[in-house]
Structures are given as C-alpha cells and as structure tokens.
Amino acid sequence: MISVPDRTPLAKIPLNRLAIIALIIGIGTGLFVAALKLSTIWVERVVYGADHLHNQNQIAQTSPLRLAITLVILGFVSSWAWFFVHRPSRRSSHGPASKAENGDQNGDQASPTEVSVVGAMRGEKMPFYRTVVSAFLQSITVAAGAPVGAENAPRIAGSWVAEKFSSSLQLDLEAKRILVAAAAGAGLGASFHLPLAGVLFTLEVLLAEATTRAVVISIITTAAAVATTGYFVDTPDVYNAVSLTESPGIMLAAPIVGAIAGLGGHWFSRAANKAAAAAPKGSKILWQMPLGFAGIAAVAYLYPTSVANPRWVADTMLSGGLVFSVIILLLVLRTVLFLVAFRVGMVGGNLIPAFALGALVGGGVGKLLEPLTGVPVAAFALLGAAAFLAATMAAPLFGLIAAVEFTDMEPQGYLSIFVAVAAAIIVVRLWLVITQGKQAIPVTYASWTGELK
Incomplete structure (x- = not known):
C-alpha cells in the first residue's frame, strides 16, 4: 500500500x-x-x-x-x-x-x-x-x-x-x-x-x-x-427486444438454460484465463501473434461469420434466426478464435463476445427444448446470454442488468432473467465445491485483462 x-x-x-x-x-x-x-x-x-x-x-x-x-x-x-x-x-x-x-x-x-x-x-x-x-x-x-x-x-x-x-x-x-x-x-x-x-x-x-x-x-x-x-457519438440501436413473461414455460426454461449457460460461462472464463497466462513474453509476440492471426484468417476465409461482429451474432439469436447446426459451429469457432487471440497476446475484453456466446448457448438449448416448453428460441437465447455473461464476469447483478438494458426489456421479463442468473451462479458454486472444494466464486473477469495483478 x-x-x-x-x-x-x-x-x-x-x-x-x-x-x-x-x-x-x-x-x-x-x-x-x-x-x-x-x-x-x-x-x-x-x-x-x-x-x-x-x-x-x-x-x-x-x-x-x-x-x-x-x-x-x-x-x-x-x-x-x-x-x-x-x-x-x-x-x-x-x-x-x-x-x-x-x-x-x-x-x-x-x-x-x-x-x-x-x-x-x-x-x-x-x-x-x-x-x-x-x-x-x-x-x-x-x-x-x-x-x-x-x-x-x-x-x-x-x-x-x-x-x-x-x-x-x-x-x-x-x-x-x-x-x-x-x-x-x-x-x-x-x-x-x-x-x-x-x-x-x-x-x-x-x-x-x-x-x-x-x-x-x-x-x-x-x-x-x-x-x-x-x-x-450516436448511440447504436439496442438488440432485438425479446418478450419474456412469467408463464410456466419460461419459468421452467429459465433455471435450465441458466444452469447450462452458467457453467459454459465459467468454463469459458477459465479457458480465457489460461490462454492469457500463456500469452507470449517479450519478442516472442512478434512471431506468435502473426502466426495466430494467420490461423484466424484461414478460418475467416472458409467461414467469414466466425469473425462477424458479436453484436450481430447475438441479435440474430435474439430473433431466433439460426439453425441448430450453425449455432453449434459458430459457438465452437468463435470460442476457439477468441481464445487464440488472447493466447497470442491480443488485449481486450469479453463483454460483447460473452453475451454473444451465451445467446448461442441459450439458443442451442432452445432449439432442443422449444417443442417441449413452447418457449420461443429467442427467449432461451436472452436467458442464456444473461446467465453466461454473469458467470463469465462473476457479476450476477451486472450480467442481468446489462441484458435488461441491452434489450430495453419490459418489467414482466425481469423475474425470469433473475431466475436464470441465480441458477447460473448457484450451479457454478456447486461445481466449484464438488470439483475444488471452493466455497466462493472467483472474480475472473479481469484475470486476462491484467486488472487483478
């Protein structure tokens, strides 16, 4: 001090x-x-x-x-x-x-x-x-x-x-x-x-x-x-508004997608932490970053959507606009490219990428459960985005309020978002207790941006 x-x-x-x-x-x-x-x-x-x-x-x-x-x-x-x-x-x-x-x-x-x-x-x-x-x-x-x-x-x-x-x-x-x-x-x-x-x-x-x-x-x-x-500077348009209610179907879907997206967000943050910790030191960055971006470029050449603006990805999911196979492919590719970028020394944040990945996770779950619950895929995507972001940044209030402000959510949708985020944090806590004996969720959002040094 x-x-x-x-x-x-x-x-x-x-x-x-x-x-x-x-x-x-x-x-x-x-x-x-x-x-x-x-x-x-x-x-x-x-x-x-x-x-x-x-x-x-x-x-x-x-x-x-x-x-x-x-x-x-x-x-x-x-x-x-x-x-x-x-x-x-x-x-x-x-x-x-x-x-x-x-x-x-x-x-x-x-x-x-x-x-x-x-x-x-x-x-x-x-x-x-x-x-x-x-x-x-x-x-x-x-x-x-x-x-x-x-x-x-x-x-x-x-x-x-x-x-x-x-x-x-x-x-x-x-x-x-x-x-x-x-x-x-x-x-x-x-x-x-x-x-x-x-x-x-x-x-x-x-x-x-x-x-x-x-x-x-x-x-x-x-x-x-x-x-x-x-x-x-003009304010960009918010994401597509998603109608969430307190119907039995949505209230059932919220803890399910929240738990799955929460674990996904936690594992994503741990992987990002490890990638940043292994980032090149000194002059090594001069060959590792060009090499890593050559790989990113190759993927982008074959599948340009893998590097599309994450705002577009999330917004597309909030309108239910992707098929299941594309959701899975985008989820894998965008996660890998994000981790590669940090591994080779790129510096940045994770808010919008995490929100987009959470929307993909939630949308993927929605594609499977929509016939059983009657809940639109877009609702699953929003619940997943909030839960994934909250778990990634270890900040439940921030995650759910960011989702609310991003989409100009109506008040009747608050409860389901609260349930999804609460499920995410509780499941992550249980996972840590079972696997590591830890009682608290670590603040991981800043581990790979250097803010916890």
Missing part, C-alpha cells in the same frame, strides 16, 4: 465536493470514450466500408479473401505495436518505479498491468503513453477484426482520467480508489450506453461495496460520462 501523507481523508471530504469532482471526472471520461469510439468508427469505415452504428455486421460486404488478408496484416502490425507498448520502461534505471509503470524487470511482457484499473485503485500511477496508446490500440484492433471485446479500453480510459485528476487534487488513497473505480465503470457504461450496468460494475465488481459515497459518486460519474459520450 502506498503511503500518502498530508492528504485529506475521504471521511473529511464533503460529499458535495466529491460530487463535483465526480462530475468533472465523468465528463473527462466521456470525452476520452467518445474519442475511442470515433476512432473505432473511422477504422471500420476505412477497413470494411461500414461501421457498427449503421451495420451490425460491417464485414458482410467484404470478400473472404480481403477479410483474410486484413486479419493477416492486423496480426503482423499488432504484434509490433503491442511489443513496443509492453516494453519495460527505460526510466527504471533512474530510480524506483512501480511494476505497473516499468513492466517486468527481467524483460518479460508487462501485459496490460501497466494500465491496470485495480493498480490505479491501489494508488499506482497510470503512465500517459502506455495508457493512452493501449486504449486506442485495443479499440483500433477490435475495429479491424480482432475477435475480442472492446470494453477494456473505455475502462482504462476512465480510470486514467480519474487517477490523474484525483492525484492533481492530492486526494487520499481511499478517495482515489472510489473515483478510479467509478470512472472505470463509467467508461464501460458510456461505451455501450449502459448507465445502470456501469454503476453496478463499479459497485459489484471493482469496489465490492455500496456505501452512500460510493453509490452517489458512481451514479454521478457514470451519468456524466454516458451523457458526454452520447453528445458526440
């Missing part, structure tokens, strides 16, 4: 002053996220001639050959970009510095720890170059076709704004911890226009507390960030 002398303790800072600080940080976060989103849109238009605001599957008009060549080039260019971002800082020879600043002193890849959200919450300084370049690099690579999620970039963007601003005001470590966490959640909320989910991400995942100060600061920061980003 870093000692910070002569700074005002959080308990002595008036809540109204903290609210003003949170508002300023939220606006700064919103501006940073807007810049990230605009860069994403620009890259999508340059590379594919379409962007996700107007076409959920922006690669639809791209030939398989061009798509494959694009991914090969992306792997080569990204390998050099991440190599330079992860290089140990030369400033380490001039005095002590945190590991987050300098990286591994043995020359190993620093991974994303140099821009860690949790590291900033602990008082570590987030370097300007590494943080800004990493955030934009993540957004650009995902826009160009990397099969990973883009939500890690806005999280570190928000945490960087909060860390710098709170340090300039010489706030104590506890105040900085809450402000950094609130800004990280605000960045996520602003990126996807999920204000409530952004607040819950802060409280449930990062802070694991719900004090009055934490709640107020999180709400103000997220509201300011979402509003600011929305002013500069």
Whole structure:
C-alpha cells in the first residue's frame, strides 16, 4: 500500500465536493470514450466500408479473401505495436518505479498491468503513453477484426482520467480508489450506453461495496460520462427486444438454460484465463501473434461469420434466426478464435463476445427444448446470454442488468432473467465445491485483462 501523507481523508471530504469532482471526472471520461469510439468508427469505415452504428455486421460486404488478408496484416502490425507498448520502461534505471509503470524487470511482457484499473485503485500511477496508446490500440484492433471485446479500453480510459485528476487534487488513497473505480465503470457504461450496468460494475465488481459515497459518486460519474459520450457519438440501436413473461414455460426454461449457460460461462472464463497466462513474453509476440492471426484468417476465409461482429451474432439469436447446426459451429469457432487471440497476446475484453456466446448457448438449448416448453428460441437465447455473461464476469447483478438494458426489456421479463442468473451462479458454486472444494466464486473477469495483478 502506498503511503500518502498530508492528504485529506475521504471521511473529511464533503460529499458535495466529491460530487463535483465526480462530475468533472465523468465528463473527462466521456470525452476520452467518445474519442475511442470515433476512432473505432473511422477504422471500420476505412477497413470494411461500414461501421457498427449503421451495420451490425460491417464485414458482410467484404470478400473472404480481403477479410483474410486484413486479419493477416492486423496480426503482423499488432504484434509490433503491442511489443513496443509492453516494453519495460527505460526510466527504471533512474530510480524506483512501480511494476505497473516499468513492466517486468527481467524483460518479460508487462501485459496490460501497466494500465491496470485495480493498480490505479491501489494508488499506482497510470503512465500517459502506455495508457493512452493501449486504449486506442485495443479499440483500433477490435475495429479491424480482432475477435475480442472492446470494453477494456473505455475502462482504462476512465480510470486514467480519474487517477490523474484525483492525484492533481492530492486526494487520499481511499478517495482515489472510489473515483478510479467509478470512472472505470463509467467508461464501460458510456461505451455501450449502459448507465445502470456501469454503476453496478463499479459497485459489484471493482469496489465490492455500496456505501452512500460510493453509490452517489458512481451514479454521478457514470451519468456524466454516458451523457458526454452520447453528445458526440450516436448511440447504436439496442438488440432485438425479446418478450419474456412469467408463464410456466419460461419459468421452467429459465433455471435450465441458466444452469447450462452458467457453467459454459465459467468454463469459458477459465479457458480465457489460461490462454492469457500463456500469452507470449517479450519478442516472442512478434512471431506468435502473426502466426495466430494467420490461423484466424484461414478460418475467416472458409467461414467469414466466425469473425462477424458479436453484436450481430447475438441479435440474430435474439430473433431466433439460426439453425441448430450453425449455432453449434459458430459457438465452437468463435470460442476457439477468441481464445487464440488472447493466447497470442491480443488485449481486450469479453463483454460483447460473452453475451454473444451465451445467446448461442441459450439458443442451442432452445432449439432442443422449444417443442417441449413452447418457449420461443429467442427467449432461451436472452436467458442464456444473461446467465453466461454473469458467470463469465462473476457479476450476477451486472450480467442481468446489462441484458435488461441491452434489450430495453419490459418489467414482466425481469423475474425470469433473475431466475436464470441465480441458477447460473448457484450451479457454478456447486461445481466449484464438488470439483475444488471452493466455497466462493472467483472474480475472473479481469484475470486476462491484467486488472487483478
């Protein structure tokens, strides 16, 4: 823990002053996220001639050959970009510095720890170059076709704004911890226009507390960030609305698909954790990432839908639009490509990919059980998406609220979503008790983004 002398303790800072600080940080976060989103849109238009605001599957008009060549080039260019971002800082020879600043002193890849959200919450300084370049690099690579999620970039963007601003005001470590966490959640909320989910991400995942100060600061920061980003960048359409009710069929389907998707999400998170842990160190990334993306390109050439925007995949499942064989093929291919990308050193998130995989799992279960339950496949897909996401991120409240906000769900559908997510978490807990003797579900969402270092 870093000692910070002569700074005002959080308990002595008036809540109204903290609210003003949170508002300023939220606006700064919103501006940073807007810049990230605009860069994403620009890259999508340059590379594919379409962007996700107007076409959920922006690669639809791209030939398989061009798509494959694009991914090969992306792997080569990204390998050099991440190599330079992860290089140990030369400033380490001039005095002590945190590991987050300098990286591994043995020359190993620093991974994303140099821009860690949790590291900033602990008082570590987030370097300007590494943080800004990493955030934009993540957004650009995902826009160009990397099969990973883009939500890690806005999280570190928000945490960087909060860390710098709170340090300039010489706030104590506890105040900085809450402000950094609130800004990280605000960045996520602003990126996807999920204000409530952004607040819950802060409280449930990062802070694991719900004090009055934490709640107020999180709400103000997220509201300011979402509003600011929305002013500069159009909000993409939400997913297809799915009609959920409290009918016996849906209430029976909810725990079944929740349990299956929950286990799937847990196993997916463990596999992603292992893939990231085995990511190349140092100069190894210069050949492993191009090689891995050559493999991704080969799969994309043969089956372009395997690298289609996960928003399109989820939205298609929420309209029940895929046959069972295609669901299984997409589920396998997209999971493998996601893991390969992390294994070869790509940095990103998992929110939208996990939501899409959960929709595929739920839709697959629905194809089998629809004749017995009378519940539409789209309902199974939504229940599966919420349960899978909640288990993947070990955040049940965040998972279910994200599903609600993504689809503009009507209140009569809340209960079935609650049941599905509860079933997912309970089954995962039982699985861990049986197989490992563990009583608690580990927070795994950040294991492969470097936020638990």
